[in-house]
Amino acid sequence: MxxxxxxxxxxxxxxxxxxxxxxxxxxxxxxxxxxxxxxxxxxxxxxxxxxxxxxxxxxxxxxxxxxxxxxxxxxxxxxxxxxxxxxxxxxxxxxxxxxxxxxxxxxxxxxxxxxxxxxxxxxxxxxxxxxxxxxxxxxxxxxxxxxxxxxxxxxxxxxxxxxxxxxxxxxxxxxxxxxxxxxxxxxxxxxxxxxxxxxxxxxxxxxxxxxxxxxxLANQAMNFLATGDSPKRLGNAHPSIVPYQVFDTANGHIVVAVGNDQQFHSFCQALGRPDLCQTVRWQTNRGRVEDRDNLLAEIIPVLKTRSTEEWEDRFDGAGIPHSPIRSVGDALQSTQTQxxxxxxxxxxxxxxxxxxxxxxxxxxxxxxxxxxxxxxxxxxxxxxxxxxxxxxxxxxxxx
Missing domain, CATH: 3.40.50.10540 (Crotonobetainyl-coa:carnitine coa-transferase; domain 1)
Incomplete structure (x- = not known):
C-alpha cells in the first residue's frame, strides 16, 4: 500500500x-x-x-x-x-x-x-x-x-x-x-x-x-452567440478547421487533424499534391473552411490510394497530426498507455x-x-x- x-x-x-x-x-x-x-x-x-x-x-x-x-x-x-x-x-x-x-x-x-x-x-x-x-x-x-x-x-x-x-x-x-x-x-x-x-x-x-x-459546448456555443445560427451536425468534420476529420484509406480509415496553414503545406507535400497548397483560396484556414467541399473533393480520392499504415508513415515523417481509429481495447493496451x-x-x-x-x-x-x-x-x-x-x-x- x-x-x-x-x-x-x-x-x-x-x-x-x-x-x-x-x-x-x-x-x-x-x-x-x-x-x-x-x-x-x-x-x-x-x-x-x-x-x-x-x-x-x-x-x-x-x-x-x-x-x-x-x-x-x-x-x-x-x-x-x-x-x-x-x-x-x-x-x-x-x-x-x-x-x-x-x-x-x-x-x-x-x-x-x-x-x-x-x-x-x-x-x-x-x-x-x-x-x-x-x-x-x-x-x-x-x-x-x-x-x-x-x-x-x-x-x-x-x-x-x-x-x-x-x-x-x-x-x-x-x-x-x-x-x-x-x-x-x-x-x-x-x-x-x-x-x-x-x-x-x-x-x-x-x-x-x-x-x-x-x-x-465551448466553441459551438460561442459560434451561435457570435452569429445567431445554431451549429449543425457535421459528422466527423470540424466546423472551424479544414481538413480535420476522418478519411477513408485503401484498407480502413485515418483521422487527419491539420491545425494551421504550415501543417496544411506539409500535408499537401505528403499527399503528393503540392498544387493544393499553391491554390490561393486554400492557403488560409478561412479559405479552406469557406471552400470545404471543393478541397475535400481533391483530398478524398488521394487518401483512398494507400493503406492507413502507409499514410501513417508519411504523416509521421511530415509532422502531420493523425491517428488510426482504435478500438477501446487497442487504446487500453497501446504502448503509450503502458x-x-x-x-x-x-x-x-x-x-x-x-x-x-x-x-x-x-x-x-x-x-x-x-x-x-x-x-x-x-x-x-x-x-x-x-x-x-x-x-x-x-x-x-x-x-
Missing part, C-alpha cells in the same frame, strides 16, 4: 452521499488525491451501478461500478430510518465536505439539507449535484446524462449531417455530461476548501448537469483505468464491496464499540 500522508488532500474527510456517476466521479477524484472518502450506501443494494451489468468484474460487481469508486470506504447505512439518518448526521459532523445528489429538498426530511447542516457546521463544504440545479423551472426534474445531452444541444451537433446516410442526432459514446459535472464539482470543492481554510466559512455548491454541459502507467492492477485479475494526473504516494485501493467498512467507520469516526455495531445491525440500521 502506498503512503498517502503526503498527498494534497491527506487529512480531509468527505461524506459521499452520491450514486451512479457524476457524484461518484467527483468524490473518486478527491479520494485519489488523498481524501478519506466515506461512501454511504443502501444496505442490501448499494449504489445503483453495482447492478448495472453485464458485464461484471472478477469480484462479481458490475464493471460500471468500478468506474468511479476506487479508494473509498463503503458504509451501508439505512438513511430512511431515523437511527440511520442520525448516524449520517454524526458522521457529517466529523467531515470537511459532503457531496450529495438527491433530488432538490430530498434530504430535508432527514435533517441533512444544507440549511440544517450549515447552521450546526458553518465551515462545511456542501456540494449538491442535480440535473438542473436548486432553482429554475426544471429544478425538481430528475436529470440523467442522456436527456441532458439532448436538452443542451449536444446531440444536435453530434452525428451525420442532415440528409446523409445514417442521419440521426447522436449521444456521445460515454456519459460526458456526468463526467464533466463530476470534474466541475471536484474543482469547485477544492476552491471552496481553500476558502474555508482561509476564512473559516463553508460553501453551498449548486452543481447542475445542465449548466456544466452548456459550459462545455508507458504512462494508465492502468491500475488491483490483483486477482481486477484492473481499472488510473488517475491521469497522479501524485506520488497515490492510493490504489479497489472499489469497495458493499458495506466493507461499515464497522470500521462507526468505530473509528464515532467511537462505537463492537456491541453497539452489532445492535445497529440487528435493528437493520446498518448492513
Amino acid at each position: 502506498n503512503d498517502s500522508a503526503s498527498l494534497p488532500l491527506a487529512g480531509v474527510k468527505v461524506l459521499d452521499l452520491t450514486r451512479i456517476l457524476a457524484g461518484p466521479w467527483s468524490t473518486q477524484l478527491l479520494a485519489d488525491y488523498g481524501a478519506d472518502v466515506i461512501k454511504v450506501e443502501r444496505p442490501g443494494s448499494g449504489d445503483d451501478t453495482r447492478s448495472w451489468g453485464p458485464p461484471y468484474a472478477v469480484d462479481g460487481e458490475a464493471a460500471y461500478f468500478h468506474t468511479a469508486n476506487r479508494n473509498k470506504k463503503s458504509a451501508a447505512i439505512n438513511i430512511a430510518s431515523s437511527e440511520g439518518a442520525g448516524l449520517i448526521r454524526k458522521l457529517l459532523g466529523q467531515c470537511d465536505i459532503v457531496v450529495e445528489n438527491y433530488k432538490v429538498g430530498g434530504l430535508a426530511k432527514y435533517g441533512l439539507d444544507y440549511e440544517t447542516v450549515s447552521a450546526e457546521h458553518p465551515r462545511i463544504i456542501y456540494c449538491s449535484i442535480t440535473g438542473f440545479g436548486q432553482t429554475g423551472p426544471n429544478s425538481h426534474r430528475p436529470g440523467y446524462d442522456y436527456l441532458i445531452q439532448a436538452m443542451t444541444g449536444l446531440m444536435s451537433i453530434t452525428g451525420q449531417p442532415a440528409g446523409s446516410p445514417g442521419d440521426e442526432p447522436m449521444k456521445v459514446g460515454v456519459a460526458v455530461s456526468d463526467l464533466f459535472t463530476g470534474l466541475y464539482a471536484a474543482t469547485a470543492i477544492l476552491a471552496a476548501l481553500r476558502k474555508a481554510e482561509a476564512t473559516g466559512s463553508g460553501s453551498h455548491l449548486d452543481v447542475a448537469l445542465h449548466d456544466c454541459q452548456l459550459a462545455t 508507458a504512462r502507467s494508465q492502468l491500475i492492477d488491483h490483483g486477482r485479475g481486477l484492473r481499472t483505468v488510473g488517475q491521469p494526473v497522479p501524485f506520488a504516494g497515490q492510493p490504489v485501493e479497489p472499489p469497495p464491496s458493499l458495506g466493507a467498512h461499515t464497522d470500521t467507520v462507526l468505530q473509528q469516526y464515532l467511537g462505537y464499540g463492537e456491541a453497539d455495531v452489532r445492535a445497529l445491525r440487528k435493528q437493520g440500521v446498518i448492513g
